[in-house]
Amino acid sequence: MIQFYFHHTPNPIKVALFLEESGLPYEVLPVDVFKGEQHTAEYRAINPNAKVPAIVDGSNVVFDSNAILLYLGEKTGQFMGNPNARAQLYSWLMFVATGVGPYSGQAVHFQHMAPEQLSYAINRYRREVERHYGILNDRLQNQQYIVSDEYTIVDIAAWGWIDRFPRVLGENALDEFPHLKAWYERVNARPAVAKARAIGKELNFKTNVDEETRRALFPQNYSKAGVHVS
Numbered sequence: 408m409i410q411f412y413f414h415h416t417p418n419p420i421k422v423a424l425f426l427e428e429s430g431l432p433y434e435v436l437p438v439d440v441f442k443g444e445q446h447t448a449e450y451r452a453i454n455p456n457a458k459v460p461a462i463v464d465g466s467n468v469v470f471d472s473n474a475i476l477l478y479l480g481e482k483t484g485q486f487m488g489n490p491n492a493r494a495q496l497y498s499w500l501m502f503v504a505t506g507v508g509p510y511s512g513q514a515v516h517f518q519h520m521a522p523e524q525l526s527y528a529i530n531r532y533r534r535e536v537e538r539h540y541g542i543l544n545d546r547l548q549n550q551q552y553i554v555s556d557e558y559t560i561v562d563i564a565a566w567g568w569i570d571r572f573p574r575v576l577g578e579n580a581l582d583e584f585p586h587l588k589a590w591y592e593r594v595n596a597r598p599a600v601a602k603a604r605a606i607g608k609e610l611n612f613k614t615n616v617d618e619e620t621r622r623a624l625f626p627q628n629y630s631k632a633g634v635h636v637s
């Protein structure tokens with residue numbers, strides 16, 4: 408049984424989708440990142456980066472959503488696409504892992520979480536996300552999924568963040584990217600998406616952003632350079 412360290416945020420939901428797609432048995436272990444549970448010594452022994460998701464699969468501990476998707480894809484042989492397209496799968500997975508994900512996260516941060524509206528930062532991250540969306544839109548013009556016509560872990564990884572497009576770029580953002588929008592609707596129609604979305608609905612995660620939450624999510628804003636404050 409896989410232990411799945413979860414919070415209802417974009418990176419864990421990718422892993423939720425894989426687990427639901429694959430049918431692997433798992434149990435959900437909530438980590439309330441708004442309360443700072445990611446910083447406990449027990450959790451940092453599992454994920455030294457103090458973020459969700461992470462999984463424990465027997466003696467294997469895996470952190471980072473994209474590493475987990477690769478690990479589970481290789482473990483099960485599912486959603487890895489055609490072996491002849493492996494170079495493309497790695498390339499697009501890293502494009503999502505290092506581009507779409509972190510830039511979307513920073514766009515959300517500077518628009519919705521930062522104490523000041525810094526137009527340079529907001530513009531920088533929004534424009535980059537728009538550029539990434541444009542690259543995916545072009546890629547999807549003539550094929551159903553990101554690597555090829557086959558649904559893979561790259562679609563699962565991208566879906567976790569594209570699902571947050573209203574908060575990242577605004578309610579109508581996908582209208583400018585019709586092929587990406589069609590892909591998003593195609594992935595959303597998969598039964599596993601509804602199941603992944605339902606995970607943790609019964610969990611009472613903290614939702615309000617107060618001083619405790621700001622300290623939990625942005626500890627570097629409260630520490631001296633190079634000094635960790637837990």
Ligand SMILES: N[C@@H](CCC(=O)N[C@@H](CS)C(=O)NCC(=O)O)C(=O)O
Pocket residue numbers: 414416417418419440445457458459460470471472473508623624625
């Ligand atoms: N590269 C990591 C990023 C993980 C990440 O940023 N997770 C967020 C939730 S989506 C988190 O744990 N936030 C709490 C925090 O930063 O303290 C991954 O893909 O797993």
